[in-house]
Amino acid sequence: MVYIKLYKVKEKLNDIKLRNKLILSFIVVVFIPVIIVGGFLTNELRKLALVDAEQEAVANMERVKQRTLEVLKVPVYISNNLLYDQRLGQIVNTDYEDLYDVVLSYRDYNIFQSYRSIYKNEIRNIKFYTENETLLNNWQIVPVDENVENSDWYRNAKNGKGLIRWDYIEDDTSNGNKYLSLVRKIDFVEYEKSGVLVIQLNTKMFNLILSQESQPTMIVDDDNNIISSNQKDFIGNKLQNIIDSQEILAGKTGTFQGMTQDVSTHILVDSIQLDSSVNHVRIISLIADKEIGRNANMFGKMGLIVVTISVCIALLLIYYISKLLSNRLIRLSSQIGQVGNGNFNTHILIDGKDEIGQLSKQLDRMVKNIKQLLNEVYESNRQKTLLERKQSEIKFKMLASQMNPHFVFNALESIRMKAHIRGEQEIARAVKLLGKLIRNSIEVGSRNVNLISEIEVVRSYLEIQKFRHGDRLNYFIEIDPQTKQFPIPPLIIQPLVENAVIHGVEKNESGGSVYVKTLLCEKGLLVEVTDNGIGISEERQQEIFKALNEQEEKEGMRIGLRNIHQRLQLSYGKDAGLNIESKKHVGTKIYFIIPTFRRS
Incomplete structure (x- = not known):
């Protein structure tokens, strides 16, 4: 019975024209699957669009977080430096009898102005609140009055054990405007007193960071004060006036669904926490649900249009193609x-x-x-x-034609041999020493060398100078045998000897002598370079001492001495720098000590 029905269906299909069969087949085999697959893909694309929108929002949040964190690190860095500022402690803990003395102390102390100048984009102002009533209020060092003493931020800081707080504080010097501020108690142990440091952040920097975001974004403190936002009407407002979400108002972070000014919104909340901070700052981004769904709905519409067009075109094509079978x-x-x-x-x-x-x-x-x-x-x-190969060959020939550094040494060696053959032993020896000195200067690396190797460089240099000056220059090298293998930074003694020759002996009409001495003492390795040249005046010594500790190189500064001084201090501590003793028309001694415990 079933076979008979199938046979009749087959007969009817055979009676249908081929074109109609293809159309029918297309509807059954292609049209329905295309509708199903197209609908499924459209739905998946819509989901992907939603996910992409959320991921983009999270990425934007992370970018804002990192840039905001860079700004917040600046006042933390400044507060850590001021925490150990002895000059500040001396000023705010001195009981002054004369207002003139206060003014003098303020005039000599410009650290706050320096920080404000260096970090003008990140911070707006620096204030230090103290209970010393003998001080004057110069809007940077501020004696505490009753209003400040009763303020929440001041009391919290005094009880904060030196930890950092981030408070939204009103500034009485700026028409009552509020600024996010780092508030920190600073204890002066030697005076048994304390004060409160307040560093106001530059709100313009926060606004600049947030202005680059397309979605409403704001920075909020832990009291739900909106510190900065790319929406001007949000700034200075309370968060509860913008967002209706108890979880967010309670300080939770994550992604939430809530109402923002009667609009259904995705709310992304992330916190910025820094070490030594008792509270934190939050970043909140608002994305309206209709904004998230806009791209998703667009994908849905596009999918529907594409499927519809595809089906229509296919129907037309199958109608005509059905006649072309052959x-x-x-x-x-x-x-x-x-x-x-x-x-x-x-x-x-x-x-x-x-x-x-x-x-x-x-x-x-x-x-x-x-x-x-x-x-x-x-x-x-x-x-x-082929062209690249030719170019490589040209480059190789060009490289091959460049002067090899060994050419210099070979040339010097040739000059030495010529001088030696002609009996010019002094010249030959001077050329040999010069070659050795140049090779040592080029091959020097960043690792320490044995002291005896450095002494050989010094000896070569002095021999060359002896060759130049003859009897006008004498030198004496006294090396403690225990110090020969002592590791020291390379080229640390030779510049001192060079300085003694150039500035001490050469400028002396009768010449002079240079003495190099090393000794292993209780503190470590002692290295002395002494000359009996023209000496240095007291005034000039003060200038040199000041120049040695400059952070930046300045014209006229003895850069060689400064380089050695700072290398020693960076490697072995502040006590390892250069020491200079000199008397006018008597001579100069420069010495340094490398601690024994830093040997490697």
Whole structure:
């Protein structure tokens, strides 16, 4: 019975025209699956759009967080420095009897102004509140009055054990405007007193960071004060006036769904926490649900349009293609298949002038063009490879023609040998020492060297100077045998000797002597360089001492001495720098000590 029904269905299908069969087949096999697949893909694209929107918002939040964190680190860094500022402690803990003395102390202390100048983009002002009633209020050092003493931020700081707080504080010097401020208690142990440091942050910097965000974003303190925002009407407002979410108002972080000014919104909250801080600052970004769903809905509409257009075009195509079934189509398919397998020598030739014939001619022309293009690409790559090889050969020849550093030493050696052959032993020896000195200067690295190696460099230098000056220069080197293998930084003694020769002996009409001495003492390795030259005046010594501790190089400064001084201090501590003793018309002694415990 079933077989009979299937046979009748088959007969009816056989009676239907081929074109209608193809259309029916298309509807069953293609149209329905396309609708299903298209709907599924459209829905997935919509979900992906939602996920992408949320991920983009999180990425934007992280960018704002990192840039805000960079700004917050500046006042933390300044407060850590001021925590150990002895000069500040001396000023605010001295009981002054005369207002003139207060003014003098204020005038000599400009650390606050320096920080404000250096970090003008990050901080607005620095204030220090003290209970010393003998001080004057210069808007930087402020004696505490009753209003300040009763303020919450001041009491919290006094009870904060030196930890950092971030408070939104009103500034009485700026028409009552409020600023996010770092508040920290500073204890002066030696005076058994304390004060409160307040560093106001520059709100313009926060506004600049947030202005680059497309979504409403704000920075909020732990009391829900909106410190900064890219929405001007939010600034200075309370968070509860903007967002209706108890979880966020309670200080929680994460992603929340809530109402923002009667609009359903995704709310992203993240906190910025710094070490030694008892509270934190939060970043809040608002994304309206309709904004998140906008791209998703666009994908949905586009998917529907694409599916609809695709189905309509397919219906039209199947209607016309159904009339073109023939052996020519099979032959065309076969020939195209050969091309698809990479056989570009195949000729696609189908007789006839209809669409299939024209298509075959176009395909044949395309195959020829592709074959020609491949040949052109191959030839182009071959020429490019050849050109690169030629260029490499030229570069190699250019490199080969460059002077080898050993050429200098070989040239000096040749000069020495010529002088030696001609009996000019003094010149030969001087050239040899010069070559040795140059090689040591070039080959010096960053690792320490044995003291005896450095002494050999010094000896070579002095021998060359002895060659130049003759009897006008004498030198004496006294090395403690226990110090020969002591590790020291390279080129640390030779510049001192050079300084003694140039500035001490050469400027003395009768010449002089240079003494180099090393000794292992209780503190470590003692190195002395002494000359009996013209000496240095007291005034000039003070200038040199000041120059040695300058942070930046200035014209006229003895950069060589300063370099050695700072290298010693960086390697072995502040006590390891250069010491200078000198008397006018008597001579100069420069010495330093490398602690024994830093040997490596």
